[in-house]
Amino acid sequence: MDAMTNRPASDDPAEDPHWLTEEEQAAWRAYMHATRLLEDHLDRQLQRDAEMPHVYYGLLVQLSEAPRRRMRMTELAQQAKITRSRLSHAVARLEKNGWVRREECPSDKRGQLAILTDAGYTMLSRSAPGHVAAVRAAVFDRLTPEQVKQFGEVCRTIATGLEPEGADLPWLR
Amino acid sequence: MDAMTNRPASDDPAEDPHWLTEEEQAAWRAYMHATRLLEDHLDRQLQRDAEMPHVYYGLLVQLSEAPRRRMRMTELAQQAKITRSRLSHAVARLEKNGWVRREECPSDKRGQLAILTDAGYTMLSRSAPGHVAAVRAAVFDRLTPEQVKQFGEVCRTIATGLEPEGADLPWLR
DNA sequence: CCTTGTTCCTTGAACTTTCAATTAGTAAGG
DNA sequence: CCTTACTAATTGAAAGTTCAAGGAACAAGG
Numbered sequence: 001m002d003a004m005t006n007r008p009a010s011d012d013p014a015e016d017p018h019w020l021t022e023e024e025q026a027a028w029r030a031y032m033h034a035t036r037l038l039e040d041h042l043d044r045q046l047q048r049d050a051e052m053p054h055v056y057y058g059l060l061v062q063l064s065e066a067p068r069r070r071m072r073m074t075e076l077a078q079q080a081k082i083t084r085s086r087l088s089h090a091v092a093r094l095e096k097n098g099w100v101r102r103e104e105c106p107s108d109k110r111g112q113l114a115i116l117t118d119a120g121y122t123m124l125s126r127s128a129p130g131h132v133a134a135v136r137a138a139v140f141d142r143l144t145p146e147q148v149k150q151f152g153e154v155c156r157t158i159a160t161g162l163e164p165e166g167a168d169l170p171w172l173r
Numbered sequence: 174m175d176a177m178t179n180r181p182a183s184d185d186p187a188e189d190p191h192w193l194t195e196e197e198q199a200a201w202r203a204y205m206h207a208t209r210l211l212e213d214h215l216d217r218q219l220q221r222d223a224e225m226p227h228v229y230y231g232l233l234v235q236l237s238e239a240p241r242r243r244m245r246m247t248e249l250a251q252q253a254k255i256t257r258s259r260l261s262h263a264v265a266r267l268e269k270n271g272w273v274r275r276e277e278c279p280s281d282k283r284g285q286l287a288i289l290t291d292a293g294y295t296m297l298s299r300s301a302p303g304h305v306a307a308v309r310a311a312v313f314d315r316l317t318p319e320q321v322k323q324f325g326e327v328c329r330t331i332a333t334g335l336e337p338e339g340a341d342l343p344w345l346r
Numbered sequence: 347c348c349t350t351g352t353t354c355c356t357t358g359a360a361c362t363t364t365c366a367a368t369t370a371g372t373a374a375g376g
Numbered sequence: 377c378c379t380t381a382c383t384a385a386t387t388g389a390a391a392g393t394t395c396a397a398g399g400a401a402c403a404a405g406g
Contacts, residue, residue: 027325034328036254037335081209152200155207162210
């Protein structure tokens, strides 16, 4: 939550550790609210319509766009910005649901391929329109084209700055 | 994850359920990446420096800003945009850590007050500068003042649109 | 080959969040 | 009072995530 507002009483301008301006605080607070509410909203929408959380759905989408609807585990984790551990658990569940299956990687015997099944693809096709509509209603239908552009630009900047960082994200450094 | 890109092969312009434009897709993808990476980043930063996840930290901040550093549970949940259930669990843990304590509400015996302890306040004071610095480095130092303004505006729009909605968020509707 | 170091992925335990009750207190009508 | 309806907050179990550890395969050098 707007963790920035926390300026512990000391309004001494001398030892100021560079707090946020009014404008920045407001933006940060709004960002926190928006992300929290949006994530919840989409999670519910997908839980209802596709019986899975948003992250899992995103994995299926990524697979559906990959060359032969298959991807190496690590690559999938990278693109989805999640840890490999999390992906392992997630794929395990998606496998149970029948949307994904695994296969050994021919070229590297350590490797695993996550593959979107036909059932998974069908399910995606059915739930995609509803999901797009939800995103549209919550975000893009409320923004001007100009704002969409600005928003994208800001998010790209933030994401880029964070890329080469992280703890268990060992594919980086 | 960029769940939108999922356009199941049908490029038939006739039954188009209103997909996203290129620009929108790009923005959405960037948003997903940014939020995921940022949340992870801040979670780690706070786990390291304050030994608690970002959401919990936010709760303490909210309390620190409240009138007598105390707030009704429901009000806190509302402002933090989380469910009351989640808050119950969270406060339970924060209590164990000694940062928060509870007190009965004088006016409504059903009610509980969550109160930031002195220990909690001290801890906040110590970790706030580091946290602000992290947010600054990840977000605001990378944006122009103009972008901060735009970003805030967009987030406010999204958050506002999502406010009167939700399932177990019974304080709404 | 054998050793050493690294990469790919999985696993189990600890912790957090969600979901569906459940308890206790308030409020209004009769 | 008593009933009914609603609100505040908690609880326990299930689902999801993180963290630290571990096994198996590759890669380079001796």
